Every structure is written in structure tokens, then in C-alpha cells.
Amino acid sequence: MSDILERLRTETRDAHEAIERDLAWETRVTTPDGYRALLARFWGFHAALEPALAAVLHDDAFLDPRRRLAHLAADLRFLGLDDAAIAALPRPHLALPRDRDEAFGALYVLEGSTLGGQVIAKQIGRQLGLNPEGGCRYYAAHGRETGAMWKAFRQRLAEEAARGRPETIVAAATDTFDAMRHWLCAAPVPIPDGEGGPVVKVSQRG
Ligand code: HEM
Structure with a gap:
């Protein structure tokens, strides 16, 4: 394993455990409403972050297959939201990446989330009967390519x-x-x- 991956894994272990614990995804995906509300929050996060990643990295060939905002929109449309309602969803006011290093740190989190996402996608399939073509495109993420995509990212x-x-x-x-x-x-x-959703400040970097 490369030094950087070792460091990331070790130094973000507590943060991963905290999100796994607090997300309560198993409860939230038991109903279509709970699942839709969770996807709406993910949409806001990706809507804030993805354009900043693209602007800093200037590498569409690498980034585009890893973008998931459109997948979130497809799932939300499947679950009954129209385009206007999706565009109006609240977005966080994030400390956006200012350079390549910050972008790769943020992307590590987004890409890593596709790993646990495979487990969650299976549960959503069982619980809500959704699949990548209908309502579960975001969590399905790279699907069978997950291992290869993660290897290339690392x-x-x-x-x-x-x-x-x-x-x-x-x-x-x-x-x-x-x-x-x-x-x-x-x-x-x-x-x-x-109407436009509220912009909520959730983090600040020096
Ligand atoms: C949105 C919330 C989450 C984010 C941002 C996230 C992020 C990450 C990251 C960055 C990694 C890569 C770790 C590494 O360096 O190898 C990872 C791995 C993983 N996560 Fe999560 N995760 C999230 C939620 C979850 C949840 C809820 C579960 C439980 C189902 C989970 C299960 C896993 C598993 C099984 C791995 C793979 C570990 C391995 O193969 O070594 N994650 N996640």
C-alpha cells in the first residue's frame, strides 16, 4: 500500500467510524421517503463539490466517470422530484478545494464512499426493490467496476x-x-x- 493511502486510512479512521455510526443509513433506507431525503442531502453535497473539483483538476477524463451528481438527479427523478425541485434542493456552503492536493483529499472521500456503497445498494435493492436503472444509480456507483476504479484512483x-x-x-x-x-x-x-433552498455553512478551513 502506498504511504499516502496508509496515512489516509489511519488518519481518517475515526472520521469514517463517526459517519458510519451517525449516518443511520439502515434506518433511513427502510422507507422511500427516508431514502429520498438522504439522496437529497447527497445531491446538495455533490452539487457544491463537483464543480470545484472540475475547476481545480482540469482533468475531465479522470473526473467525469467519478462524478455522481447526475446519478443523484436520476434517482431523485425516479422517486418523484421534477428538475425544478431538484435544482432547488439545499446545498452546503463548503470549504471548497483550492488546489490539487485539497481536491484529491476530497475525492478520496467521495471515491471511498463507493466501496461501502455497494453494501448499501444491495440493502436498498432488498428493502425498496430499486436497482441501478431505477432509483439506485448513485449507490450502485461503479458497480462491477468498483474494484478497478478504486485501484486506478489509488x-x-x-x-x-x-x-x-x-x-x-x-x-x-x-x-x-x-x-x-x-x-x-x-x-x-x-x-x-x-424557491432556492437555504445554503448552510457546515465547515470552514483556515
Ligand atoms: C457517506 C459515508 C461514507 C463515506 C464518505 C465513506 C468513505 C470511505 C472511504 C474513504 C473508504 C476508503 C478507505 C481506504 O482508504 O481504504 C471507505 C471504505 C469502506 N467503507 Fe466507507 N464511507 C462511508 C460510509 C460507509 C458505510 C455506511 C459503510 C457500511 C456499510 C461503509 C463501509 C465501508 C467498507 C466496507 C469499506 C472498504 C474497506 C476496505 O475494503 O478496506 N462506509 N469508505
Whole structure:
């Protein structure tokens, strides 16, 4: 394992445990409403972060297959939201990545979430009868390609860390985990049916 991955895994272990504990995903995916509200929060997070990642990385070939905002929108449409309602969902005010190191720290969290997501997708299939073509595209993520995509990501991360600042990558990953936990685990917010949703400040980086 590369040094950077070892460090990320060790230094974000507590943050991963905290999100796994607080997310309460098993309870939230027992009903279509709970699941839809969870996806709405993920949509806000990805809507805030993905454009910033694209602007910093300038590498569509690498990033585009890892973007999941459109998958979230497809699932939300399947679950009854129209495009206007989706666009109006609340987004967090994040400390956005300012350089490649911060972008790779944030992307580590998003890409890593596709691993546990495989377990969650199976449960959503059993519980709600949804599948990647209908309502569960986000969690299905890379599907059968999950292992290959993660391997390619790890390789790229090691290259980035070799020419960048590992310290900054790890700090950004920790911040992203924390921001995501605060955003996803905040008190349930009703899905707005119009108007712009509130922008909520959930993290601040120096
Ligand atoms: C949105 C919340 C979550 C985020 C952001 C997240 C993030 C991550 C990250 C970054 C990794 C990579 C760890 C590494 O460096 O190898 C990972 C791995 C993993 N996560 Fe999560 N995770 C989340 C929720 C969950 C949940 C709820 C579960 C439980 C089902 C879970 C189960 C796993 C598993 C099984 C792995 C793979 C461990 C391995 O193969 O070594 N995660 N996750």
C-alpha cells in the first residue's frame, strides 16, 4: 500500500467510524421517503463539490466517470422530484478545494464512499426493490467496476502525493469527512418544492 493511502486510512479512521455510526443509513433506507431525503442531502453535497473539483483538476477524463451528481438527479427523478425541485434542493456552503492536493483529499472521500456503497445498494435493492436503472444509480456507483476504479484512483493518488503535499491531502480528506457528516446527519430538512433552498455553512478551513 502506498504511504499516502496508509496515512489516509489511519488518519481518517475515526472520521469514517463517526459517519458510519451517525449516518443511520439502515434506518433511513427502510422507507422511500427516508431514502429520498438522504439522496437529497447527497445531491446538495455533490452539487457544491463537483464543480470545484472540475475547476481545480482540469482533468475531465479522470473526473467525469467519478462524478455522481447526475446519478443523484436520476434517482431523485425516479422517486418523484421534477428538475425544478431538484435544482432547488439545499446545498452546503463548503470549504471548497483550492488546489490539487485539497481536491484529491476530497475525492478520496467521495471515491471511498463507493466501496461501502455497494453494501448499501444491495440493502436498498432488498428493502425498496430499486436497482441501478431505477432509483439506485448513485449507490450502485461503479458497480462491477468498483474494484478497478478504486485501484486506478489509488494509483493516481500515490502519484499526486509524490509531487504534492501529503499533509494537505490528509487534512482535506478529514475536513471533507467531517463536512459530509455534519451535512448528512443534520436534523432532517423537508424537501423544498420550489424557491432556492437555504445554503448552510457546515465547515470552514483556515
Ligand atoms: C457517506 C459515508 C461514507 C463515506 C464518505 C465513506 C468513505 C470511505 C472511504 C474513504 C473508504 C476508503 C478507505 C481506504 O482508504 O481504504 C471507505 C471504505 C469502506 N467503507 Fe466507507 N464511507 C462511508 C460510509 C460507509 C458505510 C455506511 C459503510 C457500511 C456499510 C461503509 C463501509 C465501508 C467498507 C466496507 C469499506 C472498504 C474497506 C476496505 O475494503 O478496506 N462506509 N469508505
